[in-house]
Amino acid sequence: MASVLALDWGNYWQQSIFRVLGSAVFIILGAGTFVIAFLFKMMSYMQSRLGPMEAGPHGTLQLVAEVGKFLQKEDLVPARADERLFKLAPYIVLASTFLLAVVMPFGPDAYFVNLDTGVFLALALSSISVIGILVAGWASANKYSLIGGLRAAGQLIAYELPMVLAVVGVVIQAGTLNLQGIVAAQHSGEIFGWDGIGNPFILTQLVGFVVFLIATQAELAQTPFDMPIAESEIVTGYMTEYSGMRFLLFFIAEFATAAVFAALAATLFLGGWAVPFVDLDDNVMNVVGPLVLVTKMMLVGTLIFWARFTFPRFREDQLQSFAWKALIPISLVNILATMVLKVAL
Amino acid sequence: MTLTESQQLAYANAQAADGRVNVELETDDGMVLNMGPQHPATHGTLRLIAHLDGEQVTSADVMCGYMHRGYEKLCEVRTYPQVTTLVNRIDWLGSFANEVPFILAAEQLMEVEAPPRAKWIRTILFELSRIANISLFIGDLALQLGAQTPAFLAFRDREFVLNQIESVTGGRFHPNFDRIGGLKDDLPKGWVADTKAAMVRLREFCDLMEGLVYGNEIFQTRTRGIGIIPAKVAESYGLSGANLRGSGVDWDLRRDANIGLAYDDLDWKVWTHPDGDCFARCWVRLQEVREATKIVDQLCDGLPSGPIMAKVPRIIKVPEGEAYIATENPLGAMGYYVVSRGDIGPFRVKIRSASFNNISIAPWLLRGVYVPDIIAILASLYFILGDIDR
Amino acid sequence: MPRPALKIPGLFTGLKITMGIFLKTMFPARGIKTLLPAPTLGAVTVQYPHKSPPEVPAARARGVIALKEENCTVCMLCSRSCPDWCIYIEGHKTKAPPRRPGGKERTVSALDRFDIDYALCMYCGICVEVCPFDALFWSPEFEYSEPRLADLLHDMDRLGEWMETVPDFETYEAGSDAKVRKVPR
Secondary structure, X not given: OOOOOOOOOOOHHHHHHHHXXXXXXXXXXXXXXXXXXXXHXXXXXXXXXXXXXXXXXXHOOXXXXXXXXXXXXXXXXXXXXXXXXXXXXXXXXHHHHHHHHHOOEOOOOXXXXXOOOHHHHHHHHOOHHHHHHHHHHHHOOOHHHHHHHHHHHHHHHHHXXXXXXXXXXXXXXXXXXXXXXXXXXXXXXXXXXXXXXXXXXXXXXXXXXXXXXXXXXXXXXXXXXXXXXXXXXXXXXXXXXXXXXXXXXXXXHHHHHHHHHHHHHHHHHXXXXXXXXXXXXXXXXXXXXXXXXXXXXXXXXXXXXXXXXXXXOOXXXXXXXXXXXXXXXXXXXXXHHHHHHHHHO | OOOOHHHHHHXXXXXXXXXXXXXXXXXXXXXXXXXXXXXXXXXXXOEEEEEEEOOEEEEEEEEOOOOOOOHHHHHHOOOHHHHHHHHXXXXXXXXXXXXXXXXXXXXXXXXXXXXXHHHXXXXXXXXXXXXXXXXXXXXXXHHHOOOOHHHHHHHHHHHHHHHHHHHHHOOOOOOOOEEOOEEOOOOEOOHHHHHHHHHHHHHHHHHHHHHHHHOOHHHHHHHOOOOOOOXXXXXXXXXXXXXXXXXXXXXXXXXXXXXXXXXXXXXXXXXOOOOOOHHHHHHHHHHHHHHHHHHHHHHHHOOOOEOOEOOOOOOOOOOOEEEEEEEEEOOEEEXXXXXXXXXXXXXXXXXXXXXXXXXXXXXXXXXXXXXXXXXXXXXXXXXXXXXXXX | OOOOOOOOHHHHHHHHHHHHHHHHHHOOOOHHHHHOOOHHHHOOOOOOOOOOOOOOOOOOOOOEEEEOHHHOOOOOHHHHHOOOOOEEXXXXXXXXXXXXXXXXXXXXXXXXXXXXXXXOOOOOOXXXXXXXXXXXXEEOOOOOOOOOHHHHEEOHHHHHHHHHHXXXXXXXXXXXXXXXXXXXX
């Protein structure tokens, strides 16, 4: 059975439309699953309550209800806001998420694009959301938004570095920047000579995994790094003036980015769509692969949101000193150790 | 984009209205951030006008009064039972504690003393209101600093205390139970055993909060060394309650003032902390809740039997005179100065509320701190708007 | 001064606590059914009004005030002592037959109107407390919210209907020498 996602059919336009629609589906489904499983249910159960229960069985259709609610709200633009930039900002953030989703591999032939610089592109694309947040903060003509936007700029740029450095360790071990290649390296690799379950990089790059997760938490502006939003201080930071559909775009972007980053972490550290004892090229992996990836995504998502619902938030300067003085040195040492061990062993 | 005539006029009007109502003058000492009456962080309608230089505060002004309900004027035209009802709503989280100093002042004027059983039950309810109030504080403190879960857990475990207050007084939040000469009614059967079980749950809650909030490194970096109040400054600003004890001053009206409650017969401790920072104040409050559960246990064990009400006439006319009684309420020292002209209602009541004095240190304390620290400091000072504004 | 040790464990204790609460809410059953998720049982919240809460309000809970019309002598004490002035009373005096044949005719008051406006009522209970004739009682009923504000004015008949929901006064705790009053039925 030829994989539907193997894009050697159709012309350039058909392929492009398919890629756009496919990644849109992945974004919406990913965001929806994350919102329902973690925000509505996991957070509620951690607080001894039930969460939304009315819409759909056990509240599973709550997101549909929320979309309907947001769609029928008034379209407000503050009087002093820069109207064009104000309206543009959510789309910039969403664009970066869409582009990130395109590079994700789901199976041996199930991918949207297979780039030799997959990881590099993914990390570069994640920085685009900073522009969107800054634009939102400035264009809202609101001092709270401005503070939130500036905090976000500082934080997101600072935490790009640990993320990249953590991934460098993975790249050194895998020997390639290609995401499919990284999955293959984990599937067929060896841990110090033993190849029972391949080499999922979470075992050999545990330090890198932890640093990557912390940096992801900061990139998503989740507690304990949610200074840009900081609900108890600056209302909702850069999103304060956004209501209705525009707020929904930010909301979806936030959770979709969480889903995509969880998928990226699963691909880089947990083995992606591959399962240890099944062949890499097996055609059944084109169907099972996405499911495996989703399961691993949910695992990583559990970690991300578990930390979000438990911890208070850092102050901005503590956040920055944590990134510059703790995470970057640790990841540099990790890279050094990886290089030495890769060459020596 | 071009505006029409009417749009321009509307815009100019809005600007003028802004200039009239807000005191935001964009001066050279930085951006003015108006954390206005509606804000998720201030516990109610408090307005904080902060001049910022980047993320640092150069100066801060506190403007309260948005919730002023005219209590002292209301009390002039109400009878004593009606005033007792009204003052429940000053500090609405620990409502019984508001009634106690007022009733004690009126009893002092009438020269009547409540029987021992009434005194002990009054003390139990006083301590229960302290537990209810401060357990919410702990949850809210974590919420201000970003953790959402402890707030819900605080609400969940506070229910035990509120259920106990409801089974005695009939109201969870507004007991309206204290009367001149004693209490309105006696305890229902089984209440003592239920209360002791509730105290066990509350102690588990304190341990839970210590593990989830106080032991958390992030919480500690946010609160240790922030907002240090030296003891002398605290005393000069008239702080009271845990704010004073968090700066190392050993002052507690339950022990030091001779008021008509049952503390002298019990074995309990006043907690202080020498640091004077946010963590110290929050920690002292946690220990106060633990101590309050122990006090309630002792009170429940040794409850004397007897009447619940002294002999007072049906229509109470308090003789002429003035009395001031201050008690150690959950928020601090709350006092009532009652002036009576021999009528069925007070002539004048002056309410010394704890939060009003506690918040007066905010402009001094908030100089030079970062914006997130404003929230941590205000959360640790712990005020309730109904208490500030009355 | 006791200070918690500033090591990593603090963060992990917090994580353990929240995961513990999550698992307890999700899998509250013990014994055979432990691994079946049953969050509606494990959560402390209740899906009101689909399900009623497990604990009914305490017997003394101040839900609504009930009126025993026969006992009311239109003395107006409750109306006067209400801090909100939410009780509206109108009455008239009539003559009743003498108690013994050949005696004087008695003047009794009869109620024309006794309304309590629950939109204003503070639920303080002063009216119930001052009534010298045992005509007002507290009932823990609380489900009487109305779509229209005017319907919150309960008239005499409606207040009489609440009398059925008034529970008996509870017995007192040991050591009390108060006497339990009786609710006139």
